[in-house]
Amino acid sequence: MTDSTTHFSVCPHDCPSACRLTVERRPDGGVGRLHGAAMPYGDGVICAKVARYAERVHHPDRVTVPLRRVGPKGAGLFSPIGWDEALDEIAARFAEAAGRFGAQTVWPYFYAGTMGLVQNGAVNRLRRAMGYSGQDKTICASIAGAGWMAGVGAKWGIDVREMAGSDLIVIWGANPAATQVHLMGLAAQARKSRGARLVVVDPYRTATAEKADLHLMLRPGTDAALALAVMHVLFRDGLADRGYMARYTDGAGRLEAHLRDRSPDWAAAITGLPAQAIEQFARLYGTTKRSFLRVGYGMSRSRNGAVNIHAVSCLPAVTGAWEVRGGGALLSASGGFAIDRTLVEALDLPAPEVRSLDMSRIGAVLCGGGDALGGGPPVTAMLVQSSNPATVAPETAQVWRGLARDDLFLAVHEQMMTQTARFADIVLPATTFLEHADLYTSYGHGFLQVARPVIDPVGAARSNHWVVGQLAARLGARHASFALDDMAMVEGCLSASGLPPAADILAAGWHDCSLPFDRAHFLGGFGHDGRFRFAPDWAALGDAGAVLPALPDHAALAEAADADHPFRLITPPSRHFLNSSFADTPTSQKLAGRPTALMHADDCRRLGLESGQRVRLGNRRGTVVVHLQETKGIASGVVAVEGVWRDECFVEGIGVNCLIGADPVLPAGGAAFHDCAIWVRGE
Ligand code: SF4
Numbered sequence: 001m002t003d004s005t006t007h008f009s010v011c012p013h014d015c016p017s018a019c020r021l022t023v024e025r026r027p028d029g030g031v032g033r034l035h036g037a038a039m040p041y042g043d044g045v046i047c048a049k050v051a052r053y054a055e056r057v058h059h060p061d062r063v064t065v066p067l068r069r070v071g072p073k074g075a076g077l078f079s080p081i082g083w084d085e086a087l088d089e090i091a092a093r094f095a096e097a098a099g100r101f102g103a104q105t106v107w108p109y110f111y112a113g114t115m116g117l118v119q120n121g122a123v124n125r126l127r128r129a130m131g132y133s134g135q136d137k138t139i140c141a142s143i144a145g146a147g148w149m150a151g152v153g154a155k156w157g158i159d160v161r162e163m164a165g166s167d168l169i170v171i172w173g174a175n176p177a178a179t180q181v182h183l184m185g186l187a188a189q190a191r192k193s194r195g196a197r198l199v200v201v202d203p204y205r206t207a208t209a210e211k212a213d214l215h216l217m218l219r220p221g222t223d224a225a226l227a228l229a230v231m232h233v234l235f236r237d238g239l240a241d242r243g244y245m246a247r248y249t250d251g252a253g254r255l256e257a258h259l260r261d262r263s264p265d266w267a268a269a270i271t272g273l274p275a276q277a278i279e280q281f282a283r284l285y286g287t288t289k290r291s292f293l294r295v296g297y298g299m300s301r302s303r304n305g306a307v308n309i310h311a312v313s314c315l316p317a318v319t320g321a322w323e324v325r326g327g328g329a330l331l332s333a334s335g336g337f338a339i340d341r342t343l344v345e346a347l348d349l350p351a352p353e354v355r356s357l358d359m360s361r362i363g364a365v366l367c368g369g370g371d372a373l374g375g376g377p378p379v380t381a382m383l384v385q386s387s388n389p390a391t392v393a394p395e396t397a398q399v400w401r402g403l404a405r406d407d408l409f410l411a412v413h414e415q416m417m418t419q420t421a422r423f424a425d426i427v428l429p430a431t432t433f434l435e436h437a438d439l440y441t442s443y444g445h446g447f448l449q450v451a452r453p454v455i456d457p458v459g460a461a462r463s464n465h466w467v468v469g470q471l472a473a474r475l476g477a478r479h480a481s482f483a484l485d486d487m488a489m490v491e492g493c494l495s496a497s498g499l500p501p502a503a504d505i506l507a508a509g510w511h512d513c514s515l516p517f518d519r520a521h522f523l524g525g526f527g528h529d530g531r532f533r534f535a536p537d538w539a540a541l542g543d544a545g546a547v548l549p550a551l552p553d554h555a556a557l558a559e560a561a562d563a564d565h566p567f568r569l570i571t572p573p574s575r576h577f578l579n580s581s582f583a584d585t586p587t588s589q590k591l592a593g594r595p596t597a598l599m600h601a602d603d604c605r606r607l608g609l610e611s612g613q614r615v616r617l618g619n620r621r622g623t624v625v626v627h628l629q630e631t632k633g634i635a636s637g638v639v640a641v642e643g644v645w646r647d648e649c650f651v652e653g654i655g656v657n658c659l660i661g662a663d664p665v666l667p668a669g670g671a672a673f674h675d676c677a678i679w680v681r682g683e
Helices: 083-101 124-128 143-150 160-165 180-192 223-236 242-248 253-261 263-270 275-284 304-315 315-319 359-366 396-403 464-475 486-496 502-508 543-547 586-592 602-609
Strands: 007-011 020-025 031-036 067-069 078-080 107-108 134-136 169-170 197-201 215-218 291-295 328-329 356-358 381-385 409-414 426-429 438-440 445-453 567-570 596-600 613-617 621-633 638-641 674-680
Touching: 067 083, 083 409, 083 426, 083 464, 107 124, 107 134, 124 381, 134 359, 143 304, 160 180, 160 291, 160 502, 169 180, 169 275, 180 197, 180 291, 223 253, 223 263, 223 304, 223 315, 242 253, 242 315, 263 275, 275 381, 291 304, 291 315, 304 315, 304 409, 315 328, 356 445, 359 396, 359 445, 359 602, 409 464, 438 486, 438 502, 438 596, 445 502, 464 486, 464 621, 596 602, 602 621, 602 674, 638 674
Parallel strands: 107 381, 134 356, 169 197, 169 291, 197 215, 291 328, 381 409, 409 426, 567 638, 596 621
Antiparallel strands: 007 020, 020 031, 067 078, 067 426, 438 445, 567 674, 596 638, 613 621, 613 674
16 A cells, blocks of 8 residues: 655635645545645644544535435435436526526525635626626625725735734734634744733633733723723823824824823723723833734624724824834735636626625525615525535524525535535535635735645535536536636636746745735825825715714724623634534534633622533523633623534524624624623523
8 A cells, every 4th residue: 555645735714824734645545634834924833623624524424425405494304416416406496596586586605614716706606697696795804894994995914924023912802822823923933032012902811812911801892992092192192103193194183182081091981991901001002113913803793893993903003113014003914915806706797787685694684684685586596605604694593594494495515514504405515625726815924825636526525616617507607717627717817817827836835925015014105095094984985884983983883781681792713613614523522612601700600600500691682501611811791602613512502693683784794793782591
């Protein structure tokens, strides 16, 4: 028997790092261990859940053949069928639905189960060619993106590798120890070599906060209040860089006047932080020019999330930290890649005049509620790729009611039997990233990468792109992409973008698209009209934006606690899962334990609750039963349930997203996963 061989690949998951990988291919054609491969970002380190990826690829519950439902919707009872039979049926049902209600009755649905450009965007090519309903991609980054664009006006920031040369690192609303391991390595380098200080802003003591010199454990959704008080101190104590603001920002004088009564005492009452801790942070920030602000998505998952992100993003514009190496801020690096998406999104086809449905409101869309359908026909046919809305979307009970509709035809193309797949009429087996080719950008660094398949598809699994091409042929959809294979798509996208061919990138390992220092630091000016906007044009970022504050402020839009719902719930990510991916692999499940509510020890005592017991969390949307763990590492009045777990891991078979509201977040939609008022009762 021959030995195992080693191959390069790229992690496709929704994580900023897009790690370069080495993958062991066993003599039997299966996957062995995965390791990090050298690249200028990441240093060959990868997270443990991906190192044991063989558990996912060869999971006994992997979907390996097309399946047709043989039991009630949601029961998960299926019988194997052939690919042609499955594809013929999907095409026939889509055509039948479109014949009855018009093409917009079909709603292709996808998100970031894979981040590769070819596979991720596959359904969009079919959508455009057929005139099916559009999808607003709101479930993760839309709120943060709006908040960042409000001030900065461009979707990039400083190169994360500069963190190693910073004197102060502020990680605000993120837990990279769980979700972006490489950041912790860079922070450790800065602390060791320069004595850099680490400040973490988060409502609970995460693994990242454990390492901080200063942890500001604020109430959820009060980040803007903290940022305002910091800016108040900066102006009050002469730590604001007025020269920088005159050159690079709008309206500094108006901002200063606005901040006069936003003192640390004012913010203390809103955030729950001691005023003295706010003063300490403000002085540290204001006296350290080389300050790297990692703006996290956590603070955006709130009804005032965009306002929070914008307020926090104002800090380096007040101190002028952007001007020095190691200073400035970063939310996402995604805008630094100049990729021509014509081929991967079929943009050369005429844009159909169709409605766009909000993916976060899938429950309301499928149940025909209110304005969710945009005045168009009901959704009666869907193809879901790279997404598991039955588990990850808010208002779970409504989502399940919608997916269980008898008049909805649902096709799900998946690697595992997810909760969404259990509702499907037809389930199609999907390849993992180790079984198909793709092209990868990143939102954490500037390295473009290409990956070829490492192993043959498991069972009869096929890629997103292949499935879409097969459906296109049956539906009569025309576009050049449908005739290309996965690798030809990669080549076509690279060529259109004026980038080197795949073979060159594969030989080099990556292609460096990192922005030069002056661009990454906006030394030639910010987006918009060259100036950072303290006064955003919210209306330009979303129809409903006009009601947001004219200047950075605490916007009291959150679902407030009240006498009946005295706790605020947040649902941050577990380090063992990545959204709902890995929730079915045995080692991740074992390490994560069980769905658990973290609650302050004083709150537990007051309610007569103890660690280890079952508690019921509830509000008007539903209830969920979890186990309790008391801690002093969370703000009083706050409950955290890390996830995303499979629903069946909860005592009553439904997960924590049944408590989360799906009302769209201003200015342009999004889900407020950390903004939920609940009651807590012992079971
Ligand atoms: S999930 Fe993130 S840290 Fe883990 S291997 Fe993938 S890109 Fe790297």
